[in-house]
Amino acid sequence: MKSAVLVFPGINRERDMARALKLASGNETAMVWHAETALPKGTDLVVVPGGFSYGDYLRCGAIAARAPVMDAVRDFAAKGGLVLGVCNGFQILCESGLLPGVLMRNAGLKFVCRDVHMKVERSDTPFTRGYNAGQVIRVPVAHGEGNYEADDETLKRLEGDGRVLYRYCSADGVVDEASNFNGAAHSIAGIVNERGNVLGMMPHPENHVEEIMGCTDGRGLFAGLVQQFEKAA
């Protein structure tokens, strides 16, 4: 699997992401500067990493979403290429129109930086095939604006089409108010677009991939993506 990680000014998780991708795939990850107008040839997966692009000026992800490289990402996604956005990357994908909805200020107003649990809703997608449906995984979050909101119509469509892939839950898998730490609609942690090839999620699976990190629950996501391309090859 050949991956490309986008780099915007103010992004700070790009190296964590590249490391996790290399660990899973064995391949070097291309780092792609925001001013580029094309992705490296043969790219299988584009990742928009976390951080604080452009200092979160205007709205989180708003300025990065209009960067030249995003036109190339839109073309790539339109052709069915896989795109993963994590944290600020999720915000950028929403702002760029690749995903519906918006990430608002956490309902509790506080920046939340800790481990949370999320439930894998289904395992038959490129982004979840490394897990079992219903599996509960522990992942870190670090964001002030991760409260996913969309209009009722959009939420209904997301649920109806099974496009909510990850949902916040308690350690034993109960989706409730208490585990929905940022107030997201329907406890949404991650969603895909209509075609199912663009995933946005707030938690950081790339930070739970090695024993030294204290947890390896994030590995499944990357392993699943690698499997996807092995199967295709």
Place this chain on the structure above:
Amino acid sequence: MKARVTVTLKSGILDPQGKAIEGALKSLGVDGVASVRQGKVFDIELAATDKAKAEAALKAAADKLLANTVIENYRVEVLS
């Protein structure tokens, strides 16, 4: 030509920042504050001298970048 674009949250959209400001105003003892909704103001200088053209440019700016129309409304005013 001077212009102003005002961006506000649509009604019904949760505004935790506005709520926090509202709480702070109440704790400062400012009387009669029923509710606060916060927003953004952009003061923009335009090279255009034609009012209609200026308004069209500002509208494009708001639609493309200044406002996220999923959750925000905007108002465009040409001031002089």
